[in-house]
Amino acid sequence: MQALRTAAALFYAKGVRAVGMEEIVETSGIAKTTIYRHFPTKDALVEAFLKQEDAEFWQQWDAAVASASSADAVLDALGDWIGARVERPGYRGCPQINVAAEFADPGHPARIVARRHKAEMLRRLEAICQSVGAKPTAQVAMQLALLIDGAFMSDGRLSMGDAAATLKAAFRRLTSPDRL
Amino acid sequence: MQALRTAAALFYAKGVRAVGMEEIVETSGIAKTTIYRHFPTKDALVEAFLKQEDAEFWQQWDAAVASASSADAVLDALGDWIGARVERPGYRGCPQINVAAEFADPGHPARIVARRHKAEMLRRLEAICQSVGAKPTAQVAMQLALLIDGAFMSDGRLSMGDAAATLKAAFRRLTSPDRL
DNA sequence: AAAAAACGATACCGATCGGTAGCGTGTTTG
DNA sequence: CAAACACGCTACCGATCGGTATCGTTTTTT
Numbered sequence: 001m002q003a004l005r006t007a008a009a010l011f012y013a014k015g016v017r018a019v020g021m022e023e024i025v026e027t028s029g030i031a032k033t034t035i036y037r038h039f040p041t042k043d044a045l046v047e048a049f050l051k052q053e054d055a056e057f058w059q060q061w062d063a064a065v066a067s068a069s070s071a072d073a074v075l076d077a078l079g080d081w082i083g084a085r086v087e088r089p090g091y092r093g094c095p096q097i098n099v100a101a102e103f104a105d106p107g108h109p110a111r112i113v114a115r116r117h118k119a120e121m122l123r124r125l126e127a128i129c130q131s132v133g134a135k136p137t138a139q140v141a142m143q144l145a146l147l148i149d150g151a152f153m154s155d156g157r158l159s160m161g162d163a164a165a166t167l168k169a170a171f172r173r174l175t176s177p178d179r180l
Numbered sequence: 181m182q183a184l185r186t187a188a189a190l191f192y193a194k195g196v197r198a199v200g201m202e203e204i205v206e207t208s209g210i211a212k213t214t215i216y217r218h219f220p221t222k223d224a225l226v227e228a229f230l231k232q233e234d235a236e237f238w239q240q241w242d243a244a245v246a247s248a249s250s251a252d253a254v255l256d257a258l259g260d261w262i263g264a265r266v267e268r269p270g271y272r273g274c275p276q277i278n279v280a281a282e283f284a285d286p287g288h289p290a291r292i293v294a295r296r297h298k299a300e301m302l303r304r305l306e307a308i309c310q311s312v313g314a315k316p317t318a319q320v321a322m323q324l325a326l327l328i329d330g331a332f333m334s335d336g337r338l339s340m341g342d343a344a345a346t347l348k349a350a351f352r353r354l355t356s357p358d359r360l
Numbered sequence: 361a362a363a364a365a366a367c368g369a370t371a372c373c374g375a376t377c378g379g380t381a382g383c384g385t386g387t388t389t390g
Numbered sequence: 391c392a393a394a395c396a397c398g399c400t401a402c403c404g405a406t407c408g409g410t411a412t413c414g415t416t417t418t419t420t
Contacts, residue, residue, distance in 0.1 A: 146331050
């Protein structure tokens with residue numbers, strides 16, 4: 001669906017509520033009727049947008065981590081990847097969090113996708129913390145998750161320094177198995 | 181302005197774009213004419229909302245930190261305060277970040293307030309890192325900022341464990357002046 | 361008590377919102 | 391070749407959007 005790709009780009013760049021269906025029609029060249037044949041409501045389109053973002057996210061995550069040999073190397077690779085992602089021109093924060101900010105209803109279909117996305121991230125971070133031997137596994141994983149989400153929502157502040165270096169240094173300190 | 185208080189509550193609970201002026205009128209009992217005499221546009225009202233949130237935030241921050249004697253005690257106090265804040269019922273993330281997610285234009289008056297707010301936070305964290313002797317001062321301050329923003333936007337995930345404990349442990353590890 | 365400022369109520373504005381109906385044109389599938 | 395399907399186009403729907411005009415009433419100030 002070319003309509004979904006266009007909608008996703010507009011939703012991310014301008015915010016979901018700021019983009020009307022007509023704008024998606026004009027930008028994509030797809031008729032409004034056709035869009036509504038594939039997605040019964042705008043909410044469904046937003047949900048599809050987040051699902052697509054989720055899929056691409058883990059795809060890139062896996063690619064970034066693929067060549068890492070050790071668990072520590074995985075963390076470094078993640079730091080590099082996230083740093084580069086945040087510094088990308090046009091980056092405007094985590095789409096899952098952005099949508100959650102726009103739609104207050106926790107039962108909104110898109111919110112459910114966002115929650116699953118963040119749960120999956122925590123799950124993966126816990127696995128990493130496990131193999132790296134970080135002390136209270138669950139707690140350190142949560143700390144890494146907070147750090148990453150904070151990086152996503154830093155609104156360019158992080159880009160002023162070396163984002164990747166900042167993240168990797170924090171990853172190392174938080175996962176180091178030394179003393180209290 | 182009672183209208184601002186009502187608007188602030190609605191904006192935070194439902195999202196700015198989800199709240200119409202008419203809803204503010206009905207909820208506050210203030211006539212629409214009166215609101216527009218004090219705030220020329222809705223954007224101005226949103227800006228005032230964030231300015232008010234900013235003021236209250238630092239007021240509470242200062243209060244939370246007031247009784248701390250050492251620099252380390254300041255960090256612990258912040259961890260406790262943020263942990264309690266995030267776990268509060270009806271908490272829906274940092275209003276500054278939420279508004280930034282809703283309004284893509286970086287020049288929006290509310291976005292400027294949000295940027296100043298985050299710059300002020302980084303400034304304060306740098307001062308704390310300075311007095312606690314954290315190694316690359318600016319970098320550690322940024323790491324603390326990311327952690328805090330991540331906590332704000334954790335959407336309840338953090339509340340499932342002990343939020344304050346998770347934050348304080350991370351604060352300690354990130355600011356500890358030891359090796360590497 | 362008089363003048364000035366603030367407020368409330370109603371009615372309205374054009375624009376846009378998400379969503380639908382109807383109809384014609386291709387394009388695939390059998 | 392024919393039947394089914396997918397798409398585009400136009401026009402339209404009621405509702406709501408942010409914002410304004412008008413006017414009478416209340417409250418404050420002097």
